Amino acid sequence: MAGQEPPQVLQKKLFYQGRKFSYEVNRLRLPNGAEGEWECVRHPGGALAVPVTPEGQLVLVRQYRFAVEQRILEFPAGTVEVGEDPGLTIRREIEEETGYKAHQWRKLGEFILAPGYSDEIIYAFLAQDLEKLDAPPHQDEDEDIETVLMSPAEFEQAILAGEPIDAKSIASFTLARPFLI
Template sequence: MPLGKEPPEVLKQRLFYAGRKFNFEVTRLRLPNKAEGDWECIRHPGGALAVPVTPEGKLILLRQYRFAVQGRLLEFPAGTIEPNEDPAETIKREIEEETGYRAHRWQKLGEFALAPGYSDEFIYAFLAQDLELLETPPNQDADEDIETILMTPQELEQAILAGEPVDAKSISSFFLARPFLN
């Protein structure tokens, strides 16, 4: 087997933190070139995201406070996949809880690694159409600070290009959805 084609050898794995949403571990590896080192990784169950489009062609986004960046980001509705849950079920639940809308037509847009330099999290992106505004208000989690925003695809693109704070998973999913937007 040529150098670099064989997988690294795991020498030791240590769990440093087991949390509600993710775990943090450090793994000691020996690379095929015999160099050894420690690699840190956030182990995450993954997330599902919706690009919701109203019948008028508006996108439903959230302006959400995110502690890690100490500010509000513009993002599409998304949520963490629960154990043994299909990503499609995750996002159907999350879109209703976060926005108060129910989608009757779904299309998978794709999936992508969110931050493979330090996490194994994948995002599963869906296009949500044929939306119905529910009579009951959104049932947001107690620890969420969310405002629902309607924007045209052009307005979102302008916001991204102007440097407004938009999270990476939403920018990536917007790009995947562009061929389906008016």
């Protein structure tokens, strides 16, 4: 029933602390008195850009993602460092991953990525007035990224065709759609 008291946290157990997230199991008592355990991935959040060239092309990346064991198409994104503004995070990530710099930014919104098991929030931005930098992208050692240019129509067709694309990119594309040429 809406408006009820939130569950009472009886115990928190940290099982893993990694460099990007932690994993915990919490014992809760629900308002109806029932008790149980809930697992949660704690994540500092991510920032994502929908970069658009002056010609109206989307700048995406295709990279291998270990969890799904394949290369997927997505917009440039990165983990927000503790205490960092998500706008700063994505300005850094877009240059490192794609070799482009944006001179115009618009916050599109934010959304909870997977509330069934994680508290991660994605901060989505539209990046326009792009400038291709002279230096190649400066990717992290553990990244294998290919930059891909597509029109909004081509990206939409890739989504509809079932090409491997992550949910944060599809959601952010939807938020950016009214601003695209």
